[in-house]
Amino acid sequence: MWEPHMKKVLVVDDEPDYRLILRSILTTQGYDVIMSGNGEEALQRLEETEVDCIVSDIYMPAMDGIKFHRTLRSMAKYQKMPFLFVSAFDDQLTLEAVKDPRYDGFLRKARPVEELMDWVEYLMTPEERRSKAPPSSSRSKLRADSVRQARHNAGSSTR
Numbered sequence: 001m002w003e004p005h006m007k008k009v010l011v012v013d014d015e016p017d018y019r020l021i022l023r024s025i026l027t028t029q030g031y032d033v034i035m036s037g038n039g040e041e042a043l044q045r046l047e048e049t050e051v052d053c054i055v056s057d058i059y060m061p062a063m064d065g066i067k068f069h070r071t072l073r074s075m076a077k078y079q080k081m082p083f084l085f086v087s088a089f090d091d092q093l094t095l096e097a098v099k100d101p102r103y104d105g106f107l108r109k110a111r112p113v114e115e116l117m118d119w120v121e122y123l124m125t126p127e128e129r130r131s132k133a134p135p136s137s138s139r140s141k142l143r144a145d146s147v148r149q150a151r152h153n154a155g156s157s158t159r
Helices: 016-028 039-048 065-073 092-097 113-124 144-157
Strands: 008-012 032-036 053-057 083-087 105-108
Touching: 008 016, 008 039, 016 032, 016 113, 032 039, 039 053, 039 065, 053 065, 053 113, 065 083, 083 113, 105 113
Parallel strands: 008 032, 008 053, 053 083, 083 105
Antiparallel strands: none
């Protein structure tokens, strides 16, 4: 039986608990999730599988998110790969680092889950069909019960 392509998201973060939380949230919303602990590991994962979007931390050991992004963009295959930076930090240094217009988006980790989903959905929409303005901090239209379920699932999988 033919099944439609499940969109794949590569989550790159050195915090295992955060990766698990994102995996739970994204799988609850219908995405397949691949996880990596840093940029070097993510590059290896990309040799093994194709993804539709990347959500990456900025500050990680081995290869940070900025270098990972720069490395990806130097490869023809990944020049237009949707890429969202996430970080627990929103200090001036971090905000300056992600100001580059070649970066698709930035979201602080402490923001509501709905905003993460708004960004992922925005970035996975073909450029010609995207709204001109990227997602704002307004709450998305996701059903609150599915978000609560994802949080519950994330909590039970880390125990």
